Amino acid sequence: MTGRRAVEKSTTPTPASGSTKRAPQGRGTRRNPGLDEEPQLIQLLTPAGERIDHPDYPLEVTPQEARSLYRDLVLVRRVDAEGTALQRQGELGLWASLLGQEAAQIGSGRAMRPDDFAFPTYREHGVAWCKGVPPINLLGMFRGVNNGGWDPNEHNFNLYTIVIGSQALHAVGYAMGVQRDGADSAVIAYFGDGASSQGDVLESFVFGASYNAPVVFFCQNNQWAISEPVERQFRVPLYKRAAGFGFPGVRVDGNDVFACLAVTRAALAHARSGQGPMLVEAYTYRMGAHTTSDDPTKYRDDEEVEAWRQKDPIQRLRAYLDKEGIGDAEFYASVDKEADELAAQIRSGCLALPDPSPLTMFDHVYADPHAQITEDRAFLADYLAGFDGQEG
Template identity: 65%
Template structure:
């Protein structure tokens, strides 16, 4: 499997630059779909300054991150199709949004993800195989959140934004020089929890960045059926800035997130970043996107593929040669092999462990259910599960 095999090269189109009435760019883009650097205008300069001194080595690192994240994601999808995972939420197409924003964080920042932030987890140093335990049903998370300041995945839609806001309010009171970033999707932006987190973060000037990956579809519901205005403009009603960034441009995502995090650390409060991107695959492996969207829509977004875009720039600037790409291809295959081996070797959990730690001091109903399940297991004459 090649690093670009999950998408195809399509016709390139260049969007016209637009600005909001206030003079801010409607879409922050620093690298075009053709892989050309955008000359910073006055409106872009504030963000472009955060990647002005980026080195070829750092650019290769971003490319490597995206390639390996995509390879891991593709392997996880295959494992689910083979019955090794119960479910998987693919990030295909959203690598730039996640890698760019994740690499903008500092080690002392704290990240609150949803359940699709595999690329962000990679940037935080979380072993990708640890992400798979929950989807295989062998644990309830798989990693210690305090080790990498990366919280466990959140399945409940939107609730992590409240957790992030509360955490950010806490570190502000502690006087810590760090920030918080919360990830959610366009669908979650319709949840009341997100609205509440916007209110509290604004009122208490919390050092939090709300990073919304607008991948155009909340399962089968398109964005235009969720909002009458661009999502980033919602921030204005709460009293803090919102920025829309090209979510398939890793440089722009890196720059804008650095800008927003620095703003938070300076005590200037929250920011909403809308990464305008696209979910290339299904919502999860239980979804069939062909039932609600057309192939030509995906084809148009394939022409904006974040990995192909950065590779074109690396090659045009002679920042990477064929030896680099070949070595990375071998590394990605090795990663896929390791993921397969680790997943298949995961031990099954103790069946009664699901009842542990539900309540700190125990509960009569939980004790009753535990006893019933234990009796059910013991009812099989051969002692094996059915």
């Protein structure tokens, strides 16, 4: 392909620094020396859209595949924008945005085979898209009308997990089952940089390594654990933590969809081949709020956000398509039109989601009958019956 060059090593892009918001009084200003090492960053597509090669992660992408990835990025960003808008309009109780993290999710999501199983957090809307979960199904939990909205076994995509980091243990347990079944598949656990400090995640590293489980730990390092920056969490680059548990780790440019695809594909192959876990750190940035209940202007500077805006994953891929002559006005217009149609479907579908009966909250709490649940259910049924016969 034109404009391609080979590199042995690329270094981590440094966001704007000097923010007083990153060093509140009384908390210290010293940055961890381990984070200043400029660790290796796997990159196959520069922010300017120049295609480069990496000796350890080769990738050939056809024009159709590149256009398909662009379509994924645009549509998933629109799904996310509609989720935020619906919450602001009072139609959702909360929304966790993926803005800025589309390449990490689409690249890793498209690297999976249909029989690979994913365990998400609560913002993996792009991975859900790749696994065939209808976007409207993502809204049910945030609207409060169901506990998930899709069948995990149908899509090989587990329900969203709100408890920070617990899905990593679930993923390792599932991977151990896959291993014992002799299945030729792998498992991937998604979590953020903040969750990587949770005991559940570190315990999952121990179990995954000890049992040589076919699991990939995929950390989207978006620089902020809500309001806590990464330099207050780690003494070494996050991906280097894997070495202490006995398995390899790699840092990939999380805004480069090609690199995320190639690295995750290699990590999954590593796991499937019986070599055990691998940690992938997707070095990216959360462009929006942690959730719609958060105000990031309270703890980070506009300069930092703007520096990362220049690395936008969609614009990066579009620049590549333009350079290669495989993207034109007609193609971009068709994708934008599809995004508009998808947005309209999401809005109407959200409003049409049925409210559940209040009594369904007692369903599926215990596998067997439970005296306290039975009593509470009867009490609520009697209470509701006092409102024009609405027994629930």
